[in-house]
Amino acid sequence: MNEANRAALTAALARPMESAIRYELLPIAGMQEAACELPHGAVVTVTCSPRHGLERTLQASEWLxxxxxxxxxxxxxxxxxxxxxxxxxxxxxxxxxxxxxxxVGGDTERPLGAYPHGLALLEAMDGHARRPARIGVPVYPEGHPRVEAMALQRDLAAKAGLADYAVSQLCFEAAPLLAWREQQRRAGLSLPVYAGIPGVMEPRRLLAIALRLGLGPSVRALQRQSGWLARLLKPSPYRPDALLEPLVTLLGDPLGGFVGLHVYTFNRVAPTHRWLEDRSGLVSSPSATIEPEGRAVTSAGEPLA
Incomplete structure (x- = not known):
C-alpha cells in the first residue's frame, strides 16, 4: 500500500467508531477470546444462526x-x-x-412466526418506541444465490426508507463492489454503505466460505489469481490487500463511496486486526483477557437475505 493510501486508511479508521470499522463475530466457542483481541470500545456485530436462534445472539451481545x-x-x-x-x-x-x-431475513427455510423476510421486520419496528437509533440492512453487489437481481433492487428500495445504513455481502475483489456502488449512486441510493471484506484467514477456509455463500464472481476472482491452487495448499494466510487498495480512497464518502469497512472475521480476529493496524499505521491495545465460556460450534455466518 502506498503512502497516500495508507494515510487515507488511517484517516478513515480514525473517525468515530460507528463510521469507521466493524468486526463481525460468530457467537460460538472461542468468541470471547476473539473479542479480547480487539481494542476496547470496538464496534462488534454478532451474527444469528437458525441452530441457536436469537437467544444466543442476545446472550453474546450482553457479554460484549x-x-x-x-x-x-x-x-x-x-x-x-x-x-x-x-x-x-x-x-x-x-x-x-x-x-x-x-x-436480516435469516437462513431458516420457514419463518417461525409473522416475519417472513427482513422488510416485514423493518416495517414492524418502524415507529416503535424502542426501535434502535440505527438499523442496518444487507446489500448484494455480487447478487444473491436465491433471489434475482430485479427483486433485490425492489427490496432495497423498500428497505431504504426504513433503515439507516447498509452493509455489503462478503466480497473478495473490489470490482463488483465499485460497480454496484456506482450503479446505486446513479439510482439515488441515499443509505450509507459499509464495504464487506474478509479478514485474514487460511486460503482453504476462505474458498470454502465463498463456495458455501454462493459468491461465484469472487470465487472466479480467486481462481484467476496466479498460483491460487498452490496457495491453497500452503499455510500462509490470505490477506485482502488487493481488495482493500482500490477501496481506500472511497472510505469516508457516504454518497458515492463507503462510510467504512465491515470485516467478516469468522472469529479470526487477531491476525485481521494486526493486518489492519499494519496497513493504516494505527496502534491500539487489546482489551484484557477474559475467561471464555464454552459454546457449541455452529456453521459460520448466515446469508443476509
Missing part, C-alpha cells in the same frame, strides 16, 4: 456490552416468533443500551 464493546446484534426476521417476541427483544436491547441493530 459488559466488556465495553459497541454491539450490533443481527436480528433475523424468520427467527422472530411474533409481536410479543419482538417487544421482548427490543426491550432487552434497550436495557443493554444497544442503539444499533442489523436486520
Amino acid at each position: 456490552v459488559g466488556e465495553g464493546f459497541r454491539v450490533v446484534p443481527h436480528l433475523a426476521a424468520r427467527l422472530m416468533r411474533d409481536r410479543a417476541h419482538l417487544e421482548q427483544v427490543l426491550g432487552r436491547l434497550a436495557a443493554l443500551g444497544i442503539d444499533d441493530a442489523f436486520v
Whole structure:
C-alpha cells in the first residue's frame, strides 16, 4: 500500500467508531477470546444462526456490552416468533443500551412466526418506541444465490426508507463492489454503505466460505489469481490487500463511496486486526483477557437475505 493510501486508511479508521470499522463475530466457542483481541470500545456485530436462534445472539451481545464493546446484534426476521417476541427483544436491547441493530431475513427455510423476510421486520419496528437509533440492512453487489437481481433492487428500495445504513455481502475483489456502488449512486441510493471484506484467514477456509455463500464472481476472482491452487495448499494466510487498495480512497464518502469497512472475521480476529493496524499505521491495545465460556460450534455466518 502506498503512502497516500495508507494515510487515507488511517484517516478513515480514525473517525468515530460507528463510521469507521466493524468486526463481525460468530457467537460460538472461542468468541470471547476473539473479542479480547480487539481494542476496547470496538464496534462488534454478532451474527444469528437458525441452530441457536436469537437467544444466543442476545446472550453474546450482553457479554460484549459488559466488556465495553459497541454491539450490533443481527436480528433475523424468520427467527422472530411474533409481536410479543419482538417487544421482548427490543426491550432487552434497550436495557443493554444497544442503539444499533442489523436486520436480516435469516437462513431458516420457514419463518417461525409473522416475519417472513427482513422488510416485514423493518416495517414492524418502524415507529416503535424502542426501535434502535440505527438499523442496518444487507446489500448484494455480487447478487444473491436465491433471489434475482430485479427483486433485490425492489427490496432495497423498500428497505431504504426504513433503515439507516447498509452493509455489503462478503466480497473478495473490489470490482463488483465499485460497480454496484456506482450503479446505486446513479439510482439515488441515499443509505450509507459499509464495504464487506474478509479478514485474514487460511486460503482453504476462505474458498470454502465463498463456495458455501454462493459468491461465484469472487470465487472466479480467486481462481484467476496466479498460483491460487498452490496457495491453497500452503499455510500462509490470505490477506485482502488487493481488495482493500482500490477501496481506500472511497472510505469516508457516504454518497458515492463507503462510510467504512465491515470485516467478516469468522472469529479470526487477531491476525485481521494486526493486518489492519499494519496497513493504516494505527496502534491500539487489546482489551484484557477474559475467561471464555464454552459454546457449541455452529456453521459460520448466515446469508443476509
